[in-house]
Amino acid sequence: MVTITGKFLKLKCGKCKNEQNVYNKPATQVKCLVCETVFAEPVGGKTKIKTKILKVLE
DSSP: OOOOOOOEEEEEOTTTOOEEEEESSOSSOEEOTTTOOEEEEEETTEEEEOSEEEEEEO
8 A cells, every 4th residue: 555645736837827746755856837937946845935825735
């Protein structure tokens, strides 16, 4: 059995209003797929969110 400890977040880009789902513990920078604005950066196993969180997905 595999246990997933992280969750997915639905984020909204402040620049182009694109909505995108991302993992809450990324290993690399997460950018908007439309305008390439940085959404999130990894910080010691967690993440620094730089945009609006719309929803926590389970």
